[in-house]
Amino acid sequence: MTGIVIEGVTRTFGTVRAVDGVNLTVGEGEFFTLLGPSGCGKTTLLRMIAGFCELDEGQIRFGTKRIDTLPAHTRDIGMVFQNYAVFPNLTVAGNVAYGLKARKVTAAEVARRVEEALSLVQLGGYGERWPHQLSGGQLQRVAIARALVIRPQVLLFDEPLSNLDARLRVSMRAEIRELQKSLGITAIYVTHDQEEAMSVSDRIALMQSGRLEQVGAPAEIYRQPASRFAAEFMGTTNLLEPKALGLSGAGRVSLRPEALRLDAEAPAGWPRLSGTVAHVEILGPITRFDVRLADGSVIRVASLDEPHRTLATGAQVTLAYDPARVTVLA
Amino acid sequence: MTLTIPHQQRLPLAIAALGFLFLGLFLLYPLFNVFGASVLDGDGEKFTFANYVKILGRPFYRGAVANTLMIGVAATITTIVISVPFAFALARLPVPGKAAIVALAAMPLVLPSFVSAYAIVLLLGRAGVVTQWLNSWGIGFGSIYGAGGIVLVYTLTLYPYVLLPTMAGFKAVDVSIEEAAQSLGSSPRRTLWTVTLPIVVPSILAGGLLVFIETLENFGVPFVLAEDMPIFAVEAFKLFVGETAPNPSSAGVLGVLLILMTSLVLLIQRRFLANRRFATGARSAPPILKVGPGLRIAATVYCWSVVLLALVPFFAIVVLSFMEFRGPVLHPNFSTANFTALFERSTRPLLNTLMFATLAAIGVTLIGVPIAYVVTRLRSGLAAVLDVIATLPFAVAGTVLAIGFVVSFNSGWLILTGGPFIMVLAYTVRKIPFAVRSSSGILHQIDPSLEEASISLGRSPLQTFARILVPLMLGGIMSGFVLTWVTIASELSATVVLYSGQWRTLTVVMFQALEGGGGGIATAAASTLIVVTLVPIALLYRLIRRYELAA
Numbered sequence: 001m002t003g004i005v006i007e008g009v010t011r012t013f014g015t016v017r018a019v020d021g022v023n024l025t026v027g028e029g030e031f032f033t034l035l036g037p038s039g040c041g042k043t044t045l046l047r048m049i050a051g052f053c054e055l056d057e058g059q060i061r062f063g064t065k066r067i068d069t070l071p072a073h074t075r076d077i078g079m080v081f082q083n084y085a086v087f088p089n090l091t092v093a094g095n096v097a098y099g100l101k102a103r104k105v106t107a108a109e110v111a112r113r114v115e116e117a118l119s120l121v122q123l124g125g126y127g128e129r130w131p132h133q134l135s136g137g138q139l140q141r142v143a144i145a146r147a148l149v150i151r152p153q154v155l156l157f158d159e160p161l162s163n164l165d166a167r168l169r170v171s172m173r174a175e176i177r178e179l180q181k182s183l184g185i186t187a188i189y190v191t192h193d194q195e196e197a198m199s200v201s202d203r204i205a206l207m208q209s210g211r212l213e214q215v216g217a218p219a220e221i222y223r224q225p226a227s228r229f230a231a232e233f234m235g236t237t238n239l240l241e242p243k244a245l246g247l248s249g250a251g252r253v254s255l256r257p258e259a260l261r262l263d264a265e266a267p268a269g270w271p272r273l274s275g276t277v278a279h280v281e282i283l284g285p286i287t288r289f290d291v292r293l294a295d296g297s298v299i300r301v302a303s304l305d306e307p308h309r310t311l312a313t314g315a316q317v318t319l320a321y322d323p324a325r326v327t328v329l330a
Numbered sequence: 331m332t333l334t335i336p337h338q339q340r341l342p343l344a345i346a347a348l349g350f351l352f353l354g355l356f357l358l359y360p361l362f363n364v365f366g367a368s369v370l371d372g373d374g375e376k377f378t379f380a381n382y383v384k385i386l387g388r389p390f391y392r393g394a395v396a397n398t399l400m401i402g403v404a405a406t407i408t409t410i411v412i413s414v415p416f417a418f419a420l421a422r423l424p425v426p427g428k429a430a431i432v433a434l435a436a437m438p439l440v441l442p443s444f445v446s447a448y449a450i451v452l453l454l455g456r457a458g459v460v461t462q463w464l465n466s467w468g469i470g471f472g473s474i475y476g477a478g479g480i481v482l483v484y485t486l487t488l489y490p491y492v493l494l495p496t497m498a499g500f501k502a503v504d505v506s507i508e509e510a511a512q513s514l515g516s517s518p519r520r521t522l523w524t525v526t527l528p529i530v531v532p533s534i535l536a537g538g539l540l541v542f543i544e545t546l547e548n549f550g551v552p553f554v555l556a557e558d559m560p561i562f563a564v565e566a567f568k569l570f571v572g573e574t575a576p577n578p579s580s581a582g583v584l585g586v587l588l589i590l591m592t593s594l595v596l597l598i599q600r601r602f603l604a605n606r607r608f609a610t611g612a613r614s615a616p617p618i619l620k621v622g623p624g625l626r627i628a629a630t631v632y633c634w635s636v637v638l639l640a641l642v643p644f645f646a647i648v649v650l651s652f653m654e655f656r657g658p659v660l661h662p663n664f665s666t667a668n669f670t671a672l673f674e675r676s677t678r679p680l681l682n683t684l685m686f687a688t689l690a691a692i693g694v695t696l697i698g699v700p701i702a703y704v705v706t707r708l709r710s711g712l713a714a715v716l717d718v719i720a721t722l723p724f725a726v727a728g729t730v731l732a733i734g735f736v737v738s739f740n741s742g743w744l745i746l747t748g749g750p751f752i753m754v755l756a757y758t759v760r761k762i763p764f765a766v767r768s769s770s771g772i773l774h775q776i777d778p779s780l781e782e783a784s785i786s787l788g789r790s791p792l793q794t795f796a797r798i799l800v801p802l803m804l805g806g807i808m809s810g811f812v813l814t815w816v817t818i819a820s821e822l823s824a825t826v827v828l829y830s831g832q833w834r835t836l837t838v839v840m841f842q843a844l845e846g847g848g849g850g851i852a853t854a855a856a857s858t859l860i861v862v863t864l865v866p867i868a869l870l871y872r873l874i875r876r877y878e879l880a881a
Contacts, residue, residue: 099787
């Protein structure tokens, strides 16, 4: 169990600065997520920690021990890959035992820990199966057991759920989070899916073009995005000129769709806006609709389903918004 | 840290360094010496282009260039004409026994082509069995010596080079593309000509170029069939053997010209074909077409005829080897005298063949697989250079490489001539491109994250190579080993230059028997060679089948 310190880490591929002067400190036992669009440098940063990618500048430490100069196989890391990377020439037990054998653990101890790790990921009794007999979800469990069983200092997840179907993704991410917390191993998790990131993480580092855009707890980044990019990447939002809301100042403000309500459903103290309904989508639990304001700008609204509400395209409506949820962007 | 080489690149770089060392010493250095020989005078002292002027000034050698190219083009055309309908029938028509046809069609690739040529002589030559039988009925036909016979043998032995990739090409055509054409109003026949065939053309041409290069480099077939017609690889050999000056300048000139021709063809292939792959991403093979009984019977007869016709010469050799020969003349009596004569003198040639093939196949595997690893895994210009150099032997005729070996290792600090290792090394170098190609094909299908997973679990890159990659590649490595072994066992063009004294192989025995007119020993050596070739292939098939059944 160790914290991770990343200091001034930079890597250039040709003319592209894949990772550009990143500084981060990940606490002991923390579940930390690198989030961002493809090409933002999150995978490169993860592979630097794992030892599969060289640093041009900077250093990485586990606790006080510098590890970026060590060969990958001596770093004591458990890594879970996007495509599982389960060895097809070994059984499930053989896969899980692989790292233990590399560490010269005795045979009896290997057998005991393999079975323990398999039951931890709910694959008890699957040891003799071959990888080609398992489903995608089971393969990913094998990969997780294989990474956990060596009791690594650090767990690394490289988009581990993106090859699974949507339903399995949701249940697996909860499981991963639970395992990590119960074992208390520091984890770094890479994903491009903001919902996944928010559901599993203690803290998130949002990345763009090799730089850290914002670091913070999931709700903090969602509610107080530091930039237009952060506001938009973390979820649907309205980016408005301040004067559209009757505010002064330059730049843009962000107002999430759920911070807006219809006049009749809103507290009295909220400011009002009026416009015409341009588009309505009833998605089940949530109704989304667009309202065109007098100045021509379109504002997106999301509210919980309400059986007695009727919204028709072209209707005149008055909206109210929560002034506390207006974020002024730099 | 004293080394600034990143950890994960140390293993590939170390392998690359060893690869460059080996190929530099046993490929580039001999080739450089061939080039050197061609631009130095007879005593090897003065720089001159006079050798080129001398050789190219003679109509005989200009004729050799023209003949070689003409035969190559003709054989390429005939193989394509025969193979494309064949491939289409296998991929899309209801032909019974397809698995057997494909297995039999691959056989000529591993059987020695000069044996086929010799069989053609025994059957259709002046004193041939079929010729005499036809003559007794008063029927005659043109001579099979010269260009016609050579093209015939090339067609029968090289057609799989076009057939196999073309068949794969036809199978890779996504059926929805044909359906799209037909929904746009194109008839099935027009769709075939305007959609399906153009997609397959790159595969056809790639196979055709392989045929062309094979014909340029082939020594055995023209040696048996050309008679007075000058052919490049044969003339290079004759010049080299006949040259008395210390510097083999004339042979060097022919060698350089031959390398230039094959390299040019390879360059054309890289330049024009490499980017013309029409991958259509077929999820499953296109359906077998519904055709009338007439076409179905015609296709079946055609496929089986081609496959069997190509194997008739080999079958004939085995039969003829059990007949009585008096000198070159055949008598239709059963006899094992040929084999007695072959092995009574010595079993050394057979043992040499087995030993050289085994040693060289081990060498090819030990060098080719790691080079393939570097070529597929190391992203650097160095890997690309290594790839090109490791492909180079493909463009070098065996005769030319062997001449380079003799010139390079005849004196100085490393003397190999006269011993067995010069042959083993020459075979190893010749077959490395095939090992690199087939191994990198397998490696491309192995996800690099498997290696990263192993390394992150605590295995060093070298241990990862041995524990993960080698087991995953094992099936492919073994098939490659057997195919390499088999083709080395029947190698002729480098062997005839390099063999000496007690290190004769079966191919040399056959070669000498042909020169001396000892038909009996030649057929016995040829059928022994066929057995030596087929037994490992049969074992490999069985092993693969058992492996597939177990999995």
